[in-house]
Structure formats: C-alpha cells, structure tokens
Amino acid sequence: QAQLLESGGGLVQxxxxxxxxxxxxxxxxxxxxxxxxxxxxxxxxxxxxVAAIGWIDSSAYIADSLKGRFTISRDNLKNTxxxxxxxxxxxxxxxxxxxxxxxxxxxxxxxxxxxWGQGTxxxxxx
Numbered sequence: 001q002a003q004l005l006e007s008g009g010g011l012v013q014x015x016x017x018x019x020x021x022x023x024x025x026x027x028x029x030x031x032x033x034x035x036x037x038x039x040x041x042x043x044x045x046x047x048x049x050v051a052a053i054g055w056i057d058s059s060a061y062i063a064d065s066l067k068g069r070f071t072i073s074r075d076n077l078k079n080t081x082x083x084x085x086x087x088x089x090x091x092x093x094x095x096x097x098x099x100x101x102x103x104x105x106x107x108x109x110x111x112x113x114x115x116w117g118q119g120t121x122x123x124x125x126x
C-alpha cells in the first residue's frame with residue numbers, strides 16, 4: 001500500500017510563488033510505471049486535476065487553465081513529485097492533494113488517482 005505525504009502549503013499573497021512536495025513510500029513496484037501528480041479542491045467545489053507527470057519519460061500534463069503558471073517535476077530516486085506554483089491568485093486557494101496512479105500522466109488527468117495524500121492547504125490572500 002503506497003502512502004503519499006505532502007508538504008509546502010501555506011498562506012501567501014497574490015503574485016507570490018510556492019512549491020509543494022510529495023514523498024511517496026511503500027513497495028517500489030507501486031511507483032514504477034506510475035504517474036504522480038496533484039489535484040486540488042476549493043471550498044464548495046469538486047476536486048479537480050492540476051498536473052501529473054509520468055514515470056518513464058517524465059511526460060507532464062497540466063490543466064489548461066494553469067499552464068504558464070504551474071510546473072511539475074519529479075525525482076524518481078526519491079519517489080518525490082514537486083508542484084511549482086508561480087503568480088498565485090486568490091482562486092488558487094484550495095487543499096492540494098498528491099496523487100499516484102498506474103499508467104500515464106494523461107490517464108491520471110482523465111481517470112483520477114489510485115492513491116491520495118492527506119492534502120495540504122494553500123491559501124492565497126491579501
């Protein structure tokens with residue numbers, strides 16, 4: 001059973017940057033050929049896809065509305081995925097969840113995740 005632990009959330013002002021990290025633990029086979037990524041859920045809204053990155057070729061898939069501001073990367077040796085968020089906006093306020101799914105980053109974007117972290121709060125406010 002894989003476990004995901006997020007860190008890096010906090011309170012920032014509009015225009016600031018923030019980097020989230022997620023460390024995965026568990027059997028190595030769980031992370032081989034698996035996409036890691038992020039979803040978020042704002043108050044009163046459904047959880048939505050943010051970004052995902054593949055294991056083998058590190059192919060990244062980012063929600064269209066976030067391209068240009070958010071980037072995703074991973075360190076396979078550390079089973080860690082990062083989400084760099086720049087020029088944050090008030091509407092980026094949400095709980096951000098780390099995700100892990102067998103297959104490609106596109107599959108994660110379309111079908112969701114097999115595993116979830118506990119979530120980390122990101123609040124953007126002036």
